[in-house]
Amino acid sequence: MQAAATERGWQVVGYCTDDAVSAGIEPRHRPQLAMALAQLEAGEADVLAAVRLDRFARRTRDLQDLLDLAAEGRWELIALDVRDSGDLPVSTFLRNILSAANEFDRALISDRTKAALAVASWQGRRLGRPSRQPQAAKDLAVALRADGYSLRNVAAALEEAGLQTATGKATWPVSSVRSLLRTVELDQEAESNAARHAAEQCDL
Secondary structure (H helix, E strand, O other): OHHHHHHHOOOOOOOOOOOOOOOOHHHHHHHHHHHHHHHHHOOOEEEEEOOOOHHHHOOOHHHHHHHHHHHHHHHHEEEOOOOOOOOOHHHHHHHHHHHHHHHHHHHHHHHHHHHHHHHHHHOOOOOOOOOOHHHHHHHHHHHHHHHOOOOHHHHHHHOOOOOOOOOOOOOOOOOHHHHHHHHHHHHHHHHHHHHHHHHHHHHO
């Protein structure tokens, strides 16, 4: 980026990097990008540049919003991987085409991920992070809920029994009890799917 700035004669006002923040999030909801937009709106800079177009936005709508802001504020939005023809309509068209391609690719990845998760679930694999909940806590919570205990009463019973949470705490908030019961549901769902998958394989 510095080399590109030197080549184009830009004076760099600052850099913004939204670490661990997806480019799929709306621009104004990304802290560093929002700060950069505020600087542009205040007239403190007149160019917003990125190494790649998809660093600005992954969705065509979000990119178009940025292009509209640039037009209204009379500043430039430049992606170094898009060759600028010098013709604004052509450049805008190219940006929109590339953005649409990026959005399509993102949708394909999402669909493939969902399909893979569905297959894993059907095969009886437990989805999500491995459970670290104590089995004794699971058994007690399930038994108490079956007897009609409220979540708050289950929490009190777990504490009275001296059972700890997955993080080693002696206090059981209602949210932790709910998470514990959800873990049991996922375990049971995985066991059921595994049994069904095994039965279907035997029938083949």
